[in-house]
Amino acid sequence: MDVSTSFNAAAMLDSLAGIVGPAQVITDAHDIEPYVTDWRRMFGGPALAAVRPADTAQVAAVVRACAAAGVGIIAQGGxxxxxxxxxxxxxxxxxQIVLSxxxxxAIRDVDPVGMTMLVQAGCVLAAAQEAAADAGLLLPISFGAQxxxxxxxxxxxxxxxxxxxxxxxxRQSVLGLEVVLADGSVVNGLRRLHKDNAGYDWxxxxxxxxxTLGxxxxAVLRLVPRPRERGTALLAVPTPEAALALLARARGALGDGVTAFELISGRSLRIVERHFGGSAGVGGSAGVGDAPWFVLMEAAGSIGGLRAAVEDMLVGAIEAGEATDGVLAESETQANALWSLREHITDAEKAEGPSVKHDVSVPVADIPAFLAEASAAVAAAHAGAWVNAFGHVGDGNIHFNVVIPPGMAPHAVNHTVHEIVARFxxxxxxxxxxxxxxIGELATYKSAPELALQRRLKQAMDPDGLLNPGKLLPG
Ligand SMILES: Cc1cc2nc3c(=O)[nH]c(=O)nc-3n(C[C@H](O)[C@H](O)[C@H](O)COP(=O)(O)OP(=O)(O)OC[C@H]3O[C@@H](n4cnc5c(N)ncnc54)[C@H](O)[C@@H]3O)c2cc1C
Known part of the structure; x- marks a missing residue:
């Protein structure tokens, strides 16, 4: 603990211990480390303590104590x-404290008729997914860190x-929230309603x-019917343009049955194979050869005939040259192995060394031009750096990460990439x-009126600036 303060830290820690119990106020240098260092081990700093409340009442009491003493609060989940x-x-x-x-x-209610579930904020996403599955439903939020x-x-x-x-x-999966505001008051909006236009949707x-606001x-989450069939395919594609043509074909053939459409560079898959090729659960991409780009797509439905429709669509795509090769998963295990490839890209990138991340979006149709321009700009300006590009191309979202040699300044790489993002x-x-x-770049790339509006919101909700100080909004 290394906090220079003009207030009484010992009294504050006593007060927090009185609320959550001494064992849940972590100050020991070794024990607090996972709470004050981020997943990439890139960010972190000192905190007075990591505080672990057991329920909403304790969260509210901790917030009130912090508000009274002018202590910042950094909420933390996983x-x-x-x-x-x-x-x-x-x-x-x-x-400041970390509030874990x-x-x-707790997962309190899973309603199979209204298709909702009520969860506490600390519930791990995968546990909520399992609870939904046990009720024959789907919680459709899914990503590598679930x-x-x-x-x-x-x-x-x-x-x-x-x-x-x-x-x-x-956002589309949240029906209701319970929040603790900056003054420690609790607002309970845990309604299981699919329709509620009674006033601001706060x-x-x-x-x-x-x-930064509470x-x-x-939360009350919206669940959806669990599709009974899914078709998962990994396809080699010659170019990002071909991937977009394939997306249009898939939607034409399968409608909103297309649930996922991920573009993955050949290099991204190669680093997964290098670092995790031997791991259980990580399937090889050998079946589709060595291509410059891959698409991992999934379609899901419940009315039958999905697999045949996916197969027909893939045959058409190969005949049209939109894909050069492909594998359609034969089993749930094989489908999971294909997803495992995608989910290991971030970890494989971490194993390659330092990287500069760009989680960017552009209009879907501009993705090929963006990839070409940004890759050329990185190659021209940053010798020794290489691009690890993959992402949710159907949403226009590319993780355009740049693996850099030791000593290269990340900000210069950010600037190169973000200037091109801004052009699109x-x-x-x-x-x-x-x-x-x-945060520094937001000031450059958001308009002044948008920033001013966000500051007014922050001022109204957290006038003393104690909720996640220094985050999200440039000062
Ligand atoms: C391998 C990997 C893959 C990922 N893939 C994706 C992806 O595909 N899509 C995606 O969007 N993200 C992805 N992420 C990022 C990350 O997993 C998500 O942002 C996730 O939603 C963060 O959840 P968390 O519980 O870990 O939040 P934390 O990291 O603990 O917190 C994130 C932010 O939320 C705030 N916060 C946390 N809990 C609360 C609370 N109860 N109340 C108020 N504020 C709170 C924190 O202060 C912080 O600002 C990935 C991360 C990894 C490591």
């Missing part, structure tokens, strides 16, 4: 965020993932607000949020 939002900022003045929701894991990400974090980042194409971002301002303590009228953060990672 700490898998990629923007440094859930951990302190190194060198930032002023005392990890003990609040075994660790917690729903409060998922909601507060408005996470995307692989099913956005059909089911939308997390929950929306908390979704994606990265812990603490999410529980894209977004510098499609799904990972702003946190502390993108």
């Amino acid at each position: 700490n898998t965020g990629l923007a440094g939002g859930a951990v302190p900022i190194a060198g930032r003045a002023g005392p 929701l990890a003990r609040m894991t 075994g660790s990400a917690r729903l409060g974090g998922v909601i507060s980042t408005n996470a995307g993932g692989v099913n956005v194409l059909r089911y939308g971002m997390t 929950k929306q301002i908390f979704i994606g607000s990265e812990g 603490i999410v303590t529980a 009228a894209g977004s510098i953060s499609a799904e990972h949020g702003i946190g502390q990672y993108r």
Whole structure:
């Protein structure tokens, strides 16, 4: 603990221990480390303590104590965020705590008729998915970190993932929220209603607000029918243009049965094979050879005939030259192995060395031009760097990550890529949020009136600036 303060830290810690119990106020340097360092080990800084409340009442009491003492509060779920939002900022003045929701894991109600579930904010996404599956339903939020990400974090980042194409971002799956406001008051909007136009839909301002407007303590989630059939295919495609033609073909043939459509560069798959090729659960891509690009697509439905329709569509795509080869999973195990390839890309990239991440979106039709221009610009300006591009191409969202040699300045690489994103009228953060990672650039790429509106919102909700200080909004 290294916090220079003009307030009484010992008294504050006593007060927090009085609320959550001494064992749930973590200050030991070793024990606090996972709470104050982010998943990429890129961000982090000192905190007075990591505090682990057991329920909403304790969260509210902790927030009230912090508000009274002027202590900043960094909400944390699974700490898998990629923007440094859930951990302190190194060198930032002023005392702050990490408020971990990890003990609040209850799944309270799964309603198979109304197709809803009520979860506490600390519930791990995969556990909620399993509970939905047990009821014969689907919680359609899905992404690589689902075994660790917690729903409060998922909601507060408005996470995307692989099913956005059909089911939308997390926002579309949230029907109700319970939040603790900056003054410690609790607002319970845990209604299981699919329709509710009675006034402002206030929950929306908390979704994606990265812990800067309030603490999410529980949510009612919308579930959807669980498709009985799925068809998962990995296809070699010659170019990103061909991938878009394939997307149009798939939608023409399968309608909104297309649930996921991921573009993956050949290099991304090769690094997965290099680092995880021997691991259980990671299937090889050998069946589709060595191509410059791949598409991992999935279609799902319940009315029968899906597999035959996918097969016909793939044959047509190969005849048209949109795909050069492909494998359609024969079993659930094989389908999972294909997804495992996709889900290991981020970890494989981590194993390759330092990388500069760009979670960008551009209009879908501009993806091929964006990829070509941005790749050429990186090659021209940053010798020794290479592009690891993959992403949810059906949503216009590319993870255009650049693996850099030691010593290369990441900001220069960011600038190169984001200038091109801006030329395509894209977004510098499609799904990972702003946190502390993108905060400097937001001031450049968001318009002044948009920033002013966001500051008014922040001022209204958190006038003392104690909720996740220094994150999301440039000062
Ligand atoms: C391998 C890997 C793959 C990923 N793939 C995707 C992907 O495909 N799509 C995607 O969108 N993201 C992805 N992510 C990013 C990350 O998993 C998501 O942003 C996730 O939603 C974060 O959840 P979390 O519980 O870990 O949140 P944390 O990292 O703990 O927190 C994230 C932000 O939310 C705030 N927060 C957390 N809990 C609360 C709460 N209860 N109330 C208020 N604020 C809170 C934090 O302060 C922080 O600002 C990936 C990450 C990894 C490591």
